Amino acid sequence: MTVRIDEKKVFDIIEAKKPRVVLVNAPGGLLRQTKELMERVKKKYGVTSILSGDSCFGICDTIDDDVEKLQADLALHIGHNAAVNEVGDYTYLVDATDDVEFGEVVDTAAKVLAPYGRIGLATFSQHLQQLKPVKERLESKGFQVSVGRGNNLMLEGQVFGCDFSTSYPIREQVDAFAFLGESEFHAVGLALATGKPTFMLDPYMNEVTDMQQAAEERKKRAVLAVYKALDARVFGVITCLKEGQKMVGRSRWITNRLEMSGRKVIQLAMRDVTAERLAPHREIEAFIQTACPRISVDGFTFDRPVLSIPQADALVALIEGREAGEFLERPKWIELTVGLTKR
């Protein structure tokens, strides 16, 4: 496996903008390549780079606001490809792609997918270029294949861990989804959001995994957390300070609904929502966080309910005497607030 950062794009940006200082952030898996690239930028152009040490999990983690604080000239956000080139005032998105081939695992998957005639394809940033060849290979084996249309933020067939709005609209046209890549995180999310059988195609191990069990487990835990929170009298409503997750309006709405039902609410703000950060707030019986929904859906370390936005919607519905419904089945679990400029 080789993940390649789009070096040419970085050089083009440096040559066009002529910065003195560049702020950079990248997910953990790309830090080594990012550091090497910034070394080359320094040698070639004499440009200083500052690598952000804060968490960088998704496209929500842009650092546009920090450019001025650090007296830098622009920011490079590496590895979260999208339908846009720039976000905010200073930030350029730089693609990273994985050159692994899917031919072998598609042949393995064809046997597993045989009971499903109509397949939806989806993947995450690093494998987007594989959608076309995989579609053609599956079609040559007799499958009817659909790929969800792109939108203002996401490319065709792309999903984020919180946003499945490309795949969700085609869920009625397909019998199952095939997710390209070794990422249970994305594949489970796709299964939960679409409510469809979903299979993860891992090209490194040549394995095809049915995500149903993992999705069922997370769904049960998510429902249980909602019912536990129903008994709470004191809530903490957390607004995230990350650029792409500023859900101030949602936090207010949830706070109002809880207060109208007689619950006490303490409003909190933080960048990273972790068990350690929540531990000192002992009087709070349940939390609602309007940041990354995966903190709640995948978070196994909290000692009290920590609900995401879809779970909070379910909680409010139950408090108001309505059905909670299939609250995770929706195109987006959070409305990302990444500042957008068209590609």
Ligand code: SF4
């Ligand atoms: S909010 Fe969405 S994009 Fe950001 S880390 Fe969570 S799942 Fe990924």
